[in-house]
Amino acid sequence: MTNQDNAPARDGEASGAVETAYRFIRTAIISGDLASGETLQESRLAERIGVSRTPVREALSRLASEGLVVLERYRRGQVASFSMADVAEVFRLRGKLEGHGARRACRRISADDIARLEAVEDEMEAVFAELGWHRHLSRFDELNNEFHAIIARAADSPRLEKILASSLELPASIFNHxxxxxxxxxxxxHRQHREIIAALKARNPDWAEAAMSAHLFSILNDPAPDPE
Amino acid sequence: MTNQDNAPARDGEASGAVETAYRFIRTAIISGDLASGETLQESRLAERIGVSRTPVREALSRLASEGLVVLERYRRGQVASFSMADVAEVFRLRGKLEGHGARRACRRISADDIARLEAVEDEMEAVFAELGWHRHLSRFDELNNEFHAIIARAADSPRLEKILASSLELPASIFNHxxxxxxxxxxxxHRQHREIIAALKARNPDWAEAAMSAHLFSILNDPAPDPE
DNA sequence: GTCTGGAGCCTTGTATACGAACTTGCACGG
DNA sequence: CCGTGCAAGTTCGTATACAAGGCTCCAGAC
Incomplete structure (x- = not known):
């Protein structure tokens, strides 16, 4: 399908076909549009996205290296499946790595970014207060991701950021399942996010690391048995 | 059951031009055959390896996602360059992650694997005693990698293993530079490796984690980083 | 009825063709 | 002499063609 007429659509990102395919498939997996275990046929995806198989293959390969897709030679790819053990592993590693990131962020984060953190957290709480979880799950996840991303960015460690973004991300649907x-x-x-912000403001690395790690480790033991 | 008897014992490697290309280029970079900053021409590599550009492209893409290669749209790729800051970052993250891995390995590692660790360390010391560093650098690195890989494997955390193998590896030449x-x-x-083995034998998670982290963090403060 | 085997279709893996974008190098003007 | 701009050449990005290997499903035997 020759689609070279369209103006530089939304210039936002690289106008490459591989990037288009990558975003399309990744978004579909994260959002749950493509369910765990679903088969991924290159030609089918190519037609759906409007590019040829070549960029689709490259996109699938990238997704496989991120763990979101499973590829086997001469077999159809599938969306990866995640067990509870996978979720636990991801949060253990995130706890360690983001804790380290928060420690570093302590000494580096700007006042602007702290303000952004507070704004994001304010909105999360507002969204929750107004509508509760079920109506705004996706917006909530988005804000939560931004909260963590701001801190990871402030850690000034490109590899840390890359690992968190590419090797330790789970489909939202899995998480919520x-x-x-x-x-x-x-x-x-919310309490934990506020505490993390407080630790960053105080520029206390030990506190920031511990608060962030605790936040992530705690998620696995829900619903909370001991309400403080 | 498919009865594909007498398959070549060494499964895995012969299959695939992309794997061939990937191994070739990766090995060349790690070994220093391809130096930092060197340009990577797809057609040139394809000819050299004996495959077409397609698998070379896929291999380069994977290497780029691992950080060993830098790709820019419509520009020739290059072997990534690493600053002292990059090396420091890698060892900080490895210290955290491998420390975590050693902690977990404590409770899981088999007696066989502990024996293998000791055998590997024995050989490292023998190699060093006999010939010193300069004559056996590559063998030494190989053994060192195996030492760390055994422990990472014993941690029973696939993502941890994958991150260590794919996102936190540096060309040996860089390290030694x-x-x-x-x-x-x-x-x-050698002392640190022996201590790590002792901690694993003792099944003491705190000790194992601390010893492993210390080992990796200590590397950065040796004799004196030579700025360049 | 169930198992086995194989033929044909389907999907993936690799190679090649073609168009788009950068680079290089020279000409020309300041 | 040096900088700018255009044009040819080179390399990358994508599409398409062809080859290699699985999967399906039906026929035949036990």
Whole structure:
């Protein structure tokens, strides 16, 4: 399908076909549009996206290296499946790595970024207060990702950022499947985010690391047995 | 059951031009055959390896996602360059992650694997005692990598293993460029490896984690980083 | 009825063709 | 002499063609 007429659509990103395919498939997996275990046929995807198989193959290869897709030689690819053990592993590693990131961010984060963190957290709480979880799950996830991304960025460690973004991301649907988004957990998340912000403001590396690690480790033990 | 008997014992490698290209280029970079900053021409590599450009492209793409190659749209790729800051970052992250891995390995590693660790360390020391660093650098690096790989494997965390293998590996030439392999450091490495083995034998997670982290963090403060 | 085997279709893997974008180098003007 | 701009050449990005290997499903035997 020759589609070279369209003006530089939304210039935003590289106008490459491989990037288009990558974003398309990745978004579909993260959002749950493509479910775990679903088969991925190159020609089918190519037609759907409007490019040829070549960039689709490259996109699938990247996604496979990120762990979101499983490829086997001469067999159709599939969307990766995640067990509870996978989720636990991801949060253990994120706890370690983001804790390290928060420690470093302590000494580096700008006042502007701290303000952004507070704004993001304000909005998360507002969204939750107004509509509760179920109506705004995707917006909530988006804000949560931004919260963590701001801190990871402030850690000034490109490899840390890359690992978090590319090797330790799970489809939102998986997360919400294994870990019920109960109100109590959400309230705990808010308390923890506020504590992380406080630690960063105080420029206390030990506190920041511990608070961030605790935040991530705690997620696995939900719904909270001991409400403080 | 498919009865594909007498398959070549060494499965895996012969299959695939992309794997061939990937191994070829990666090995060349790690070994220093392809130096930092050197340009990578797809057609040239394809001819050299004996495949077409397609698998070479895919191999380069994977290497780029691992950080060993830098690709820019419509520009020739290059072997990535690493600053002292990059080396430091890698060892900080490895310290954290491998420390975590050693902690987990404590409770999981088999007696066989501990024996293998000791055998590997024995050989490292023998190689060093007989010939010193300069004659056996590559064998030494190989053994060192195996030492760390055994522990990472024993941690039973596939993502941890993958991250260590694909996102936190540096060309040996880079390492040996920034961090002079002096005898004193080598002796310290031996002491630290022995301590790590002892901690694993004792099944003491705190000790194992601390010993492994210390080992990796210590590398950066050897004799004196040579700025360049 | 169930198992086995194989033929044909389907999907993936690799090579090649073609168009788009950068680079190089020279000409020309300041 | 040096900088600018155009044009040819080179390299990359994408599409398409062809080859190699699985999968399906039906026929035949036990």
């Amino acid at each position: 294994y870990i019920e988004p109960v109100d109590e957990r959400t309230r705990r998340t | 920034y961090i002079e392999p002096v005898d004193e450091r080598t002796r310290r490495t």
